[in-house]
Amino acid sequence: xxxxxxxxxxxxxxxxxxxxxxxxxxxxxxxxxxxxxxxxxxxxxxxxxxxxxxxxxxxxxxxxxxxxxxxxxxxxxxxxxxxxxxxxxxxxxxxxxxxxxxxxxxxxxxxxxxxxxxxxxxxxxxxxxxxxxxxxxxxxxxxxxxxxxxxxxxxxxxxxxxxxxxxxxxxxxxxxxxxxxxxxxxxxxxxxxxxxxxxxxxxxxxxxxxxxxxxxxxxxxxxxxxxxxxxxxxxxxxxxxxxx
Numbered sequence: 001x002x003x004x005x006x007x008x009x010x011x012x013x014x015x016x017x018x019x020x021x022x023x024x025x026x027x028x029x030x031x032x033x034x035x036x037x038x039x040x041x042x043x044x045x046x047x048x049x050x051x052x053x054x055x056x057x058x059x060x061x062x063x064x065x066x067x068x069x070x071x072x073x074x075x076x077x078x079x080x081x082x083x084x085x086x087x088x089x090x091x092x093x094x095x096x097x098x099x100x101x102x103x104x105x106x107x108x109x110x111x112x113x114x115x116x117x118x119x120x121x122x123x124x125x126x127x128x129x130x131x132x133x134x135x136x137x138x139x140x141x142x143x144x145x146x147x148x149x150x151x152x153x154x155x156x157x158x159x160x161x162x163x164x165x166x167x168x169x170x171x172x173x174x175x176x177x178x179x180x181x182x183x184x185x186x187x188x189x190x191x192x193x194x195x196x197x198x199x200x201x202x203x204x205x206x207x208x209x210x211x212x213x214x215x216x217x218x219x220x221x222x223x224x225x226x227x228x229x230x231x232x233x234x235x236x237x238x239x240x241x242x243x244x
Contacts, residue, residue, distance in 0.1 A: 032072040039069070048093075048096070062232055068239060068243045083097040094109030135157065135239060137235075143163050144166055164202070184215075185215050189221065
């Protein structure tokens with residue numbers, strides 16, 4: 001379930017491929033810096049079966065489109081058997097048990113990934129990047145964890161970017177969201193021809209957020225389960241607004 005992130009752009013950041021961020025308890029991550037001393041961080045979560053390298057080429061495209069200097073962190077999800085894929089072991093943020101994404105959800109897996117992402121957010125704060133200078137982003141399953149985690153924070157993030165995803169455990173969101181994160185802007189984008197995460201799921205997640213008073217910027221593109229150039233341009237604008 002890899003994204004079509006496009007060809008490399010004009011400039012590459014300095015990569016620190018495959019190294020641990022810090023403590024052994026943290027997820028392994030790929031890191032790219034687009035300046036020597038970045039004052040902002042983008043934490044980007046990949047989709048099911050991919051890994052942290054999947055969206056690294058998009059950094060160049062986003063930088064060329066005007067995204068501000070940042071430290072980009074791409075964690076690798078844990079390896080686990082995925083029921084819908086015949087139990088094959090792959091990188092996943094949680095198990096998917098049926099094609100109906102809202103049925104028999106893996107609550108324990110979702111919450112474990114939330115905790116793992118929050119540990120990375122804490123680490124960035126410890127290293128000197130306040131949460132108000134961090135954007136949490138993700139594609140597909142990574143978008144699901146982004147939407148689940150981002151507004152449950154006592155210290156609000158700079159913004160959320162959710163691509164081709166949906167909100168898991170949606171029936172818990174209204175009571176579990178944190179008031180401090182009520183004003184965090186959200187960019188959601190989805191392909192109208194997505195056969196993996198139907199666009200109706202994305203729209204429903206958007207509508208739930210809007211009904212509860214959250215600010216959601218929605219983009220819909222005539223594409224399948226992937227990422228297009230226009231979408232990357234919209235993300236770059238959002239990052240420039242939130243982190244520039």
